[in-house]
Amino acid sequence: MSAPAVEAHDLFCLYSSPHGAVAALRGLSLVVPRGERLVVNGPNGSGKSTLLSVLAAEVAPSAGRVRVAGIDLVGADEATRTALRRHRLGLIDQSARRALRPELDVLDNVALQLRVAGMGRVRARDRAREMLDRLDLGGLAVRRPATLSGGEAQRVAVAAALAHGPEVVLADEPTGELDPSAADQVYDVLARAVAELGATLVLVTHDPRATRVADRVVRIRDGRLSEQWDPADPSSETLVVDDRGWVRLPDALRHGAGAASGARAVATPRGVLLTGTGDAVRPTRANEPAAPSRDGEVVATLDAVAVAYDGVRVLDGLDLKVRSGSLTVVSGRSGSGKSTLLRALTGLAPVDGGSVTLLGRRLDELDRDGRAAVRRSGVAVAAQGGSLVETMHVRDNLSLARTARGLPDDDDLVTSLCDLLGLTALGSRPVSALSGGERQRVAVARCLAVRPRVAVLDEPTSQLDEGNAEIVAQALREAARDGCAVVVASHDPVLVDAADTVVDLGRAPGTPRADRR
Structure with a gap:
C-alpha cells in the first residue's frame, strides 16, 4: 500500500x-x-x-x-x-x-x-x-x-x-x-x-x-x-473529539440548546444530552440600522459609458446614478463587467466612450493626477487583493489610512470599526498573521476609516463565510445610513439582500436593470 x-x-x-x-x-x-x-x-x-x-x-x-x-x-x-x-x-x-x-x-x-x-x-x-x-x-x-x-x-x-x-x-x-x-x-x-x-x-x-x-x-x-x-x-458525518474529550459545537446549535460557553455532553440512548446550561445567557441580535436614504444627493454618474480591453467590449452604453446614503450592489455573472464598472466609476480605468462624473468632476476630462485628486477628496476604494501593510498591526493599518489622507488620528473611530467588523481581538496582530477572511474585514474597515463620501468595494466578502459576510453587510449599511454612498461589486446573496439598489450587469449591453428596493 x-x-x-x-x-x-x-x-x-x-x-x-x-x-x-x-x-x-x-x-x-x-x-x-x-x-x-x-x-x-x-x-x-x-x-x-x-x-x-x-x-x-x-x-x-x-x-x-x-x-x-x-x-x-x-x-x-x-x-x-x-x-x-x-x-x-x-x-x-x-x-x-x-x-x-x-x-x-x-x-x-x-x-x-x-x-x-x-x-x-x-x-x-x-x-x-x-x-x-x-x-x-x-x-x-x-x-x-x-x-x-x-x-x-x-x-x-x-x-x-x-x-x-x-x-x-x-x-x-x-x-x-x-x-x-x-x-x-x-x-x-x-x-x-x-x-x-x-x-x-x-x-x-x-x-x-x-x-x-x-x-x-x-x-x-x-x-x-x-x-x-x-x-x-451525508449520514457518514462524524464529529472528531480531541484526546481530552472536548468537541466544539457550532454557535447556532449551542445557543439554540441554551448552552453557555461551556456545557457537559453526556451520551444517552436518544442522543447527546447537554447539561449544565441553566445559567446560560442567550445572545440578542443588534438593532438593524435604519434604512439608507433613497433620495440622497447624486454623487456619481455614468452616462453611456463604454470600456473595451484589446478590442473586447466589456461595458457598452452603460448609464448609472449613485446617491449618497445608499448601498448599491453591482451584480452579474463573472466577466459581466462588475470590476470594470468600479474602476471606471473611480477613474482607475479610462473609458472609451461616454462620461463619468464623480463628486461634481468629469473624470473623463481629467488627467491621471486630476482623477487621483478627486479620489483623495472623498473616495475610498477597497480593491480585490487589498492594499494592507503586512507588517503593521490591524489598528495601525486603519490609522495609516487616515494619516495618508492628512486626517487626524481618531482612536474612537478605529475602535468602533474594529468592534463593528469583529476585529477587536485582532487589533494588535500584524496583518501577515491573519487569515484571508480576516484580511478582507480589515480592508473594509480601512476603507471606512477615512469616512469617505463614496466607498467602493470589489468583492469584499469573497473569502468570508455567511456569518462574517453578514457582519460586513451590516457595516456597509451603517455607513450608508451615515450618508456615505457605498458601491459594491458582488454576487454574494448576503450583500444583494442588504442592498438599497441592485444593478444587474448580467443582461444585454446598455442600461443595466436597477432594482430600487
Missing part, C-alpha cells in the same frame, strides 16, 4: 502578538490518501489557510510532523521546499489575476510553469497547448489575461498550476470571486485535470458547491479537525 500523499500529525502553528502567542493550528492531524479529492471548510480564522500554507512548505509548523508527497517538511531546508513546490505541487490561488502574468498570452502563461520546472521553450509551449486542448481551453491560447472573464482566467490558472503534472494540488478558495455558473466550470476543469494526472487534491473553500468534486469533506474549527464526511453519504 502506497504512503499517503499528505500526513499531518499534531500540528501546531503559532504567531506572536503583543499579548502572547496566537495559535492558528492547535494539534491538527490529517491523512490524505493518494488520489483523494479532499475539501476543507470551516469559519474564517479557523486555520484553513494556515494549514494550506504549511502543506505548501511556505510556513513551518511550530510543532508536530508533516509529510507531503513523501517529503518530510519539518526541518527541510529551503532548497528542498523550493524543489517540492516547483516539481511536485500545484498551487492554485483565489485570484487568477495574481497567478497570471498580464504581459503574456494564455499559452505562454501555462508554459511558464513548465519553463520554471526546467523544460525548454519549444517543448513547454507544445505541452501547454496540449494541456489547454485537453481542458477545452485551446480557444483562449492567444488571449491576454485582461481580456478574460473571471471564470476563464481561473480555468487558465488551473491549467497553468497543473501543467507540470504535480502529485499534490493545493487550491485556496479558487472560486471565491466567481458566480455559481463560472464556479461550476472551474470545479469541472479542476476535477478533470486532477483525475487525468492521478493527483491528490486538497481544496480549501467556503463554497458548498465544491462537494461535487470531493471524495471527502473535513471541517476545521479553532485550529483542529472537527468533522468529516463523505458528500455522497
